[in-house]
Amino acid sequence: MTRFVSTAWVERGSAEFEAGAALRVHATARRATPEQPLHIYVLAGYDKLEEPYLAHLRAAHIHLYDATTVMADVTEEYLALNEFANPYNVKCFLRWFVIERMCPGERLIHIDLDLFFRPDLNEVSRILAECEGTLGSPCITIATPEWLRVYRVMVDRLISDRPALEAELDFGGTTHRRNIASDQDLTQALERRKGILPQTLRGIGNWAILNNPLWGPQVLGRPTTYTSDDDFGGKPVLFWHLQNNFADYLARLALIQTFPYPRQEDAKVRLAYPDFHLSRSPENLAFYLLKVQGGYVRLQQRWRDETAMTLPNTGNQFELLFTRAWVAQAFIVEGRFREIFSDDWWWDETAFVKASPSEIAEKQNETAAAPTLPANVFVSGDVSGNTIIIEPSDRHVALAIEVRGTGNTVIVRRDCALEAMLVACGGAHIEIGEQTEMNGVHIHADEGSRCTIGARCRFSRDVRIQLADAYQVFDAETGQRINAPRPIHIEDDVWIGEYVQVSKGCIIGSGSAVKAASVLDGDYPGGALIAGNPAKVVHAKIKWKTLDGAARALSDPQHR
Structure with a gap:
């Protein structure tokens, strides 16, 4: 007997949990059956779920179990994981031990809750009866007792001597991490070494498999047909995986379809990822603010400032569009947005830009003239008359570079891992040193x-580095400019937390760490902990270490 399982944790209550987990959509879709129910083990916060919500799910053969005690036990046993994994990844590491104890000796099919099968689970069980291994990120894992035993042994080895295990597995790092720091890193490394864990699922060739629909061409090749029956090239889709960026894409499309507004006829509507960074269209501005910053009132103000438009008074309807539950209901249950899979939309490289033929040709010429770029690096603007140097790296997440005018220089040294927007205007210079990592950083250099x-260096999300103001200020009597742009210099091995703003003229010494939400304006020494608004040194001669174990020795004289 095969058991379908998943894991989850609850932070606030039923409503907030449902907004992200979309279990009511699973219930409505009726894929779980009396013979093959879906068992979900709640690792934390089970007591925050309300009984009517649980009863509704049970009626659809979706059962939630309180696994908090078991989770507490395994957490205590594996405290050492906290030395190199963040809290989210610690939960992911431990979920397999919880499942093993809750379902001893069973063959399990673990699925992510953002995965929605088209056939019911009886049929899925038959399809996967002879399969083993994982699929995708992984969104499906066939966890046999032997698989769980090997996993447990390897986690123990990871804790006792991570460098030795990484060397044995020939682990060369991922896009996001240099070391094994998640269960996904570990299982995929084990799968690559034949004979340790089974490799990717096999035996499902009669079905179209889209691990992430946004990557359709990479998985399927160009399909010859798409029909209303959710077939690609004559193969039915086995499941829809509403991964974050695909769900975000659909929400963005819904924003455009649901809330029409006046706009110039030739304005571009760019929906491809990364959204806001590639085009400051009203749609992408709205999406960026809702998704990253949140709040309808703030959206109203920014939309008015940026586009001279006023949004309709729709209250929290905008917020609703960006929950996975709403997107899943629209896409899975109601069958909306299938038009994106037509050839004209989906497979044309210009499909995400509404533009005239001349504009498309101009864009293609720009691309042809641009330097050869690593994967996930995008350049916009006229590159002629500018210098763009991107040294080799296969670790970039989404690096968007925009140049305006001529005489600009953008240099990104080797082995960086950047999710960032770099804007260089009016002869500006931006240079980023080797092996620096950024997770949602905006750098604007002008004049x-x-x-x-x-x-x-390590930069967390939503860090803004601004070298010039968006306006010029003059003394009313002398006419002299009083807010000229000033350089920013950040030395080696600096950590900057989320929501930090680095103002023009700042210097941050080597090895310093900046706490979240700080506003920096001035010179700061090396080896210091910096915090506050305005920011100041709160502790000197510090050391900082990332959760993946990359320590910085900051007590050297050069850091004082």
Whole structure:
């Protein structure tokens, strides 16, 4: 007997949990059956779920179990995981031990809750009866007792001597991490070494498999047909995987379809990822603010400031569009948005831009003239008359570079892992040192200003580095400019937390760490902990270490 299982944790209550987990959509779709129910083990916060919500799911053969005690036990046993994994990945590491104890000796099919099968689970069980291994990120894992035993042994080895295990597995890092720091890193490394864990699922060739529909061409090749029956090239889709960026894409499309507004006829509507960074269209501005910053009132103000438009008074309807539950209901249950899979939309490289033929040709010429770029690096603007140097790296997540005018220089040194927007205008210079990592950073250099960032720096999400103001200010009597742009210099091995703003003229010494939401304006020494608004040194001669174990020795004289 095969058991379909998943895991989850609850932070606030039923409503907030449902907004992200979309279990009511699973219930409505009726894929779980009396013979093959879906068992979900709640690792934390089970007591926050309300009984009517649980009863509704049970009626659809979706059962939630309180696994908090078991989770507490395994958490205590594996405290060492906290030395190199963040809290989210610790939960992911431990979920397999919880499942093993809750379902001893059973063959399990673990699925992510953002995965929605088209056939019911009886049929899925038959389809996967002879399969083993994982699929995707993984969104499906066939966890036999032997698979769980090997996994447990390897986690123990990871804790006792991670460098030795990584060397044995020839682990060369991922896009996001240099070391094994998640269960996904570990299982995929084990699968690559034949004979340790089974490799990717096999035996399902009669079905179209889209691990992420946004990557359709990479998985399927160009399909010859798409029909209303959810077939690609004559093969039915086995499941829809509403991964974050695909769900976000559908929400963005819904925003455009649901809330029409006046716009110039030739304005571009760019929906491809990364959204806001590639085009400051009203749609992408709205999406960026809702998804990253949140709040309808803030959206109203920014939309008015940026586009001179006023949004309809729709209250929290915008917020609703960006929950996975709403997207899943629209896409899975109601069958909306299938038009994106037509050839004209989906497979044409210009499909995400509404533009005239001349504009498309101009864009293609720009691309042809641009330097050869690593994967996930995008350049917009006229590259002629500018210098763009991107040294080799296969770790970039989404690096968007925009140049305006001529005489600009953008240099990104080797082995960086950047999710960032770099804007260089009016002869500006931006340079980022080797092995630096960024997770949602915006750097804007204008009027010939210069931004230099050292090697091995770590930047968290929503960090803004602004070298010039968006306006010019003059003394009313003398006419002299009083807010000229100023350079920013960040030395090697600097950590900057989320929501930090680095103002023009800042210097941050080597090895310093900046706490979240700080506003920096001035010079800061090396080896210091910096915090506050305005930011100041709150502790000198510190060391900082990332959760993946990359330590920075900051007590050297150069850091004092």
